[in-house]
Amino acid sequence: MSSSLKTAAISHPDLGRGGNLYRVAIVGAGSLKGKEIAEVLNDRNFPSADVKLLDDDESLGQLESVGGEVTFIQKIRAEEFRNLDFTFFGSDTQCTRRNWTIARDAGSDVVDLSFALEDEPDATVRSPWLERQLGQALVPELQPGPAVIAHPAAVVVALLLLRAQKAGKVERVVATVFEPASEHGQKGMDELHEQTVNLLSFQQLPKSIFDTQVAFNMVARYGEQSVPTLATVESRILKHYRKIAGKDALTPSLLLVQAPIFHGHAFAIHVEFAGAADVESISQSLAGEHVNITHGPEEAPTNVGAAGQADIQVSVVPDANQLNGFWLWAASDNLRIAASTAVECAETMAANRPRGKVQ
Numbered sequence: 001m002s003s004s005l006k007t008a009a010i011s012h013p014d015l016g017r018g019g020n021l022y023r024v025a026i027v028g029a030g031s032l033k034g035k036e037i038a039e040v041l042n043d044r045n046f047p048s049a050d051v052k053l054l055d056d057d058e059s060l061g062q063l064e065s066v067g068g069e070v071t072f073i074q075k076i077r078a079e080e081f082r083n084l085d086f087t088f089f090g091s092d093t094q095c096t097r098r099n100w101t102i103a104r105d106a107g108s109d110v111v112d113l114s115f116a117l118e119d120e121p122d123a124t125v126r127s128p129w130l131e132r133q134l135g136q137a138l139v140p141e142l143q144p145g146p147a148v149i150a151h152p153a154a155v156v157v158a159l160l161l162l163r164a165q166k167a168g169k170v171e172r173v174v175a176t177v178f179e180p181a182s183e184h185g186q187k188g189m190d191e192l193h194e195q196t197v198n199l200l201s202f203q204q205l206p207k208s209i210f211d212t213q214v215a216f217n218m219v220a221r222y223g224e225q226s227v228p229t230l231a232t233v234e235s236r237i238l239k240h241y242r243k244i245a246g247k248d249a250l251t252p253s254l255l256l257v258q259a260p261i262f263h264g265h266a267f268a269i270h271v272e273f274a275g276a277a278d279v280e281s282i283s284q285s286l287a288g289e290h291v292n293i294t295h296g297p298e299e300a301p302t303n304v305g306a307a308g309q310a311d312i313q314v315s316v317v318p319d320a321n322q323l324n325g326f327w328l329w330a331a332s333d334n335l336r337i338a339a340s341t342a343v344e345c346a347e348t349m350a351a352n353r354p355r356g357k358v359q
Contacts, residue, residue: 020047021047022049022085022086023048023049023050023084023085024041024048024086024088024346025051025052025054025080025081025084025086025103025108026038026051026052026053026054026087026088027054027055027089027095028089028092028095028114029055031090031091031092031186032182032185032189033090033114033338033339034053036090036335036336037088037113038051039339040336040339040340040342040343041343044340044343044344044347046343046346051071052074053071053073053074054073054074054075054076054080055073055074055076056095076099078106081102081103081106081108083106084103084107085108085109086108086110086111086346086349087108087109087110087111088342089111090113090114090339090342091114092114092185093114093116096112096116097117100117100146104146109144109349110146111146111149111342111345111346112146112148112149113338113342115151115236117146118148118239118240120145121145122145122146123148124145124146125239125240125244126149126150126244126341126345127149127150127154127158127244128341128344128348129155129289129290129341129344130150130155130158130159130162130246131244132289133163134246138348147342147346147349149338149341149345150240150241151233151236152265152332152334152335152338152341153237153267153334154238154241154244155337156265156267156332157177157237157241157254157267158241158245158249159290159291160267160269160312160330161271162245162246162249163288164282164285164328165250165285166285167281167284167285168273168274168275168276168277168281169273169274170250170271170272170273170274171272171273172250172253172272173250173251173252173253173269173271173272174252174253174255174269175252175253175267175269175270176254176256177237177254177255177257177265178257178259178268178303179230179256179258179265180261180263180264180265180303181214181262181263182334182335183233188209189262191206191208191210191214192214192215192262193262195213195214196216199213199215199216210222210226210258211223211224211226214258214260217260218257219257220257222258230257230258233256234254234255234256237256252269261303263335264303264331264332264333264334265334266302266329266330266331267328267329267330267331267332268327268328268329269330270325270326271327271328273325273326274324275324276323276324277326279316279317282316282326283316286314286316286328290310290311291314292309292311292312292313293314293315293316294315295315300315300329301314301315301329301330301331302331303331305331306331306332306333308336309332309336310333310337311332312330312331312332312337313330313331313332314328314329314330315329317329
């Protein structure tokens with residue numbers, strides 16, 4: 001075990017008391033989400049005695065760094081799930097569905113970043129950010145069902161709208177979400193890159209992921225062969241929003257657009273208040289944990305600027321044609337928010353696990 005992981009376990013104030021450490025597996029360790037989980041585990045000082053990296057044949061033997069220690073990605077096998085406390089599924093949906101019950105039956109708590117388990121009867125769609133915002137208390141469960149992370153776009157929209165309501169009653173919300181290629185994993189990133197290169201060299205475009213041109217283009221639907229469709233993702237964002245934003249939250253009109261960007265969500269959110277409001281009061285209501293308000297054109301949020309940042313970057317601009325209307329222009333790192341949500345879910349679940357299981 002690396003010295004950084006030992007220090008992390010000792011320094012964390014809430015987890016691992018009494019020297020108890022947790023054994024963790026990341027399924028899909030070679031994926032963009034899997035790599036981000038490993039980084040966030042280290043950044044948040046998650047008290048891990050061991051972080052096991054698992055993936056399919058494409059990534060076997062690949063070297064990855066966890067907590068400053070280089071390790072190999074191993075093949076997914078049933079015996080690898082024995083004696084685990086937490087299993088993070090950053091894999092594709094098929095891999096998650098094949099393996100999650102094996103992890104659960106071996107005694108591991110399951111955190112799903114693939115959304116494969118969102119319709120399982122005992123699954124819970126979660127966002128600790130929103131749970132804190134709403135003051136929700138987590139009900140202890142000795143054998144919790146899988147925790148499915150809320151879609152990162154749903155987390156951003158829900159957090160901003162709940163806070164905006166502190167500045168006044170909100171009557172109407174319209175949100176346009178600009179989707180990055182990284183939401184389709186490394187293959188989506190590769191296809192956008194290849195399309196860009198091929199267009200510039202007048203070559204045929206690869207379309208195995210999006211089934212349409214996304215390079216130098218903005219589309220509101222993919223080709224017929226693309227899975228999942230933009231409509232499916234849009235529906236998931238709204239479904240997750242309703243689950244995490246609270247029963248009284250105003251549901252926005254939402255449009256999801258595939259943008260020709262590699263990484264990071266961007267948002268154009270129009271908020272209409274019932275009464276008078278101003279930029280300063282709205283900015284004050286939005287500011288706080290996980291939200292960074294920017295001022296001036298030189299600091300305007302961009303998906304590039306949000307890369308690697310845990311906070312949502314937001315600017316507030318008045319609508320020149322509507323007295324009580326305002327635009328929230330926001331950007332966030334989709335992978336970092338997903339991984340942070342997953343690790344925070346594990347932290348809250350850790351409080352219910354038996355102490356002294358792993359020595």
